[in-house]
Amino acid sequence: MASSKTVLAAIFTASLYFTATLAFPAHHEGAYPIGQSPKPDLSPDYYRATCPQADEIVVSVLKKAIAKEQRIAASLLRLLFHDCFVQGCDASVLLDDNDGVVSEKNAIPNKNSIRGFEVIDEIKAALEEACPHTVSCADTIALAARGSTVLSGGPYWEIPLGRKDSKTANMMLANKNLPPPNATLHRLVKFFQRQGLDKVDLVALSGSHTIGMARCVSFKQRLYNQHRDNKPDKTLEKLFYQTLASVCPRTGGDSSIRPLDFASPAKFDNTYYKLILEGRGLLNSDQVLWTGNDPEIAELVRSYAENESLFFEHYVNSIIKMGNISPLTGYNGEIRKNCRVANKNI
Numbered sequence: 001m002a003s004s005k006t007v008l009a010a011i012f013t014a015s016l017y018f019t020a021t022l023a024f025p026a027h028h029e030g031a032y033p034i035g036q037s038p039k040p041d042l043s044p045d046y047y048r049a050t051c052p053q054a055d056e057i058v059v060s061v062l063k064k065a066i067a068k069e070q071r072i073a074a075s076l077l078r079l080l081f082h083d084c085f086v087q088g089c090d091a092s093v094l095l096d097d098n099d100g101v102v103s104e105k106n107a108i109p110n111k112n113s114i115r116g117f118e119v120i121d122e123i124k125a126a127l128e129e130a131c132p133h134t135v136s137c138a139d140t141i142a143l144a145a146r147g148s149t150v151l152s153g154g155p156y157w158e159i160p161l162g163r164k165d166s167k168t169a170n171m172m173l174a175n176k177n178l179p180p181p182n183a184t185l186h187r188l189v190k191f192f193q194r195q196g197l198d199k200v201d202l203v204a205l206s207g208s209h210t211i212g213m214a215r216c217v218s219f220k221q222r223l224y225n226q227h228r229d230n231k232p233d234k235t236l237e238k239l240f241y242q243t244l245a246s247v248c249p250r251t252g253g254d255s256s257i258r259p260l261d262f263a264s265p266a267k268f269d270n271t272y273y274k275l276i277l278e279g280r281g282l283l284n285s286d287q288v289l290w291t292g293n294d295p296e297i298a299e300l301v302r303s304y305a306e307n308e309s310l311f312f313e314h315y316v317n318s319i320i321k322m323g324n325i326s327p328l329t330g331y332n333g334e335i336r337k338n339c340r341v342a343n344k345n346i
């Protein structure tokens, strides 16, 4: 017969296990490149003791920046994508050219296109003042992306935090891993798969194009030479085509900009998908989600167009997954003082 001591010990052990399971729940199904294990080191409470006001600081700078220019919310959200798809979410995208660093800012998908660096600098300066050498630039990007989404009317999500910053950037990898706007649907799926992301992630995260702008050069091929045949993309709705052509002539005007979701360019909602159903998606990569002959993907577009809550629910799952791509944690990486420069180069 088991003594009462043994029984008590068993209960104690079981309760320890139970508490530990609650404290470290099974990791959210995330995006981990093949062969890499989940990173349980990230936690939404990471700065609870060291910088509890971090998010408040981020949001207060964001509010001012967005009041000055609405589009900046979109630009900051995009930074997370362009950071995470290139050697993981490590703020490599923020590094300027320097000793041993070839900036990703000059990669084709980024050059004259990604923006928001001054706002990140301002947020980081405020964080350094309140909590010196504590909040990484990679987490700053993640917090800025969420804040921008929420302030644009989109969903909130708990961000696993604790990423460290890289000491290097990789321009070649930025050219390789960031999908171009004229990609076929098949290739888009491949770009996402390479990051451990699936078709749901592709469709949900493309919904980020519910806010922000694109330059003519990013969609001009659709207007004049879609299949190298000197003809427009047949999937473009007629009136929409005419409006775009009037802003983006065959030659010149490459830097003129158009909203990705012209119906509500500053509101994070599901209009992006509704427009796609009408042939009024701006980029080829937007429209092919509907016309690219993948029934599973097309069905997702239709369901998000019909059901905004479903879009938000999937979006939150997918952006957490994207934010978990290969973070540097623990003793790997560093907390940069200045997001543009590795500490050794200061």
Ligand code: HEM
Pocket (backbone or CB within 6 Å): 071, 073, 074, 075, 076, 077, 078, 081, 112, 113, 114, 115, 179, 180, 181, 182, 183, 188, 202, 205, 206, 208, 209, 211, 212, 213, 214, 215, 216, 218, 260, 283, 285
């Ligand atoms: C599916 C593949 C994707 C492609 C091919 C793509 C491509 C592009 C292009 C070409 C632009 C316009 C850039 C310019 O003309 O300067 C753009 C803008 C934007 N992208 Fe994407 N994107 C993709 C996915 C994503 C994802 C996953 C996110 C975020 C999670 C995102 C967020 C944004 C935002 C918010 C803008 C507007 C930025 C601004 O106004 O400054 N995109 N994207």
